[in-house]
Amino acid sequence: MLITCTPPAVVNGPDPGLMAALGAWTWLGLDPTEIPLAHLLLAHPPGRTDRDTSTAIETRMRCIATSLGGPATAQERLPDLGARLLIVRPTTVLLRFDGTRYGVRLPVRPSWSEHVRRNGQALITIGLAPLSRSAGLTDVDAYLNVTLACGRLLFGVVHPA
Numbered sequence: 390m391l392i393t394c395t396p397p398a399v400v401n402g403p404d405p406g407l408m409a410a411l412g413a414w415t416w417l418g419l420d421p422t423e424i425p426l427a428h429l430l431l432a433h434p435p436g437r438t439d440r441d442t443s444t445a446i447e448t449r450m451r452c453i454a455t456s457l458g459g460p461a462t463a464q465e466r467l468p469d470l471g472a473r474l475l476i477v478r479p480t481t482v483l484l485r486f487d488g489t490r491y492g493v494r495l496p497v498r499p500s501w502s503e504h505v506r507r508n509g510q511a512l513i514t515i516g517l518a519p520l521s522r523s524a525g526l527t528d529v530d531a532y533l534n535v536t537l538a539c540g541r542l543l544f545g546v547v548h549p550a
Contacts, residue, residue, distance in 0.1 A: 402456040402488025407449055410434060412522035413484075414529055415497045417504055420512075427504045429484075429495070429547070430529065432516035447517045447541075454515045456486040460545035463537060467512075470545040474511065476502050485550070510546050517541040 412432045420426040431453060433446045454460050458470040475483040475492070479499035483492045505511050518541045520532050536542045 402486050403449070403452050404489075405491050407433075407453070408486070408489070408491055408493050411453070411493060412520055412524070413493065413495050414524070415495065415501050415511075417501060425504065425508075427501055427508070427511035428514065429511050430514045430516060430533070432518070432520035432532070434522050435519040443518065446519050450515055450517045453486070454543050456488050457513065457515070457545065457547075458487065460513065460515055460543035462540060462543060468545045470513065470547050472550040473513075473547040474505060474549045476506055476549055479503065484547075505549055510548050513545050513547045515543040515545075517543065 410433065412434055414428075414430040414432075416428050418426055418428050431450075433450050436442065436446060457473065459468060460470060461468050473485045475485065477483055477494075479502050480497060482495045482497050482502055482505070484495055485492045514533075516532065516536055518532070518536050518539075521528070524532065533542070
């Protein structure tokens with residue numbers, strides 16, 4: 390669900406249709422040093438028309454990445470993308486993008502939002518390849534393994550506003 394979060398004059402980011410189409414998954418995991426870390430994955434669903442080629446989907450997701458402040462590849466230094474998460478309720482978080490007056494409402498578990506609030510950050514991962522919005526844990530794990538191996542994931546750190 391899209392939520393208006395900035396004045397209407399700002400309109401050079403991703404359009405509302407793209408943001409509404411995004412799939413989002415959140416979970417608590419571990420960072421490379423075994424410290425608990427909140428994760429957020431954004432991915433575009435598979436195409437429904439001939440215009441939704443893998444190249445078009447990657448271009449759209451790069452637009453999303455740019456509007457989040459430019460996440461990096463796995464080989465680059467992990468960038469700080471700033472305060473982009475508004476914890477509305479323990480089960481609802483709003484993700485804010487640059488260049489658009491809309492944000493994406495993310496349903497989350499209370500333990501996820503509490504971890505983000507307590508630790509002040511989450512790792513956001515942008516998938517450049519499509520993933521069905523109905524993908525379960527096994528599918529998400531397989532997606533992450535394949536897209537990481539192919540260099541089709543972008544990463545950054547986001548914080549609560």
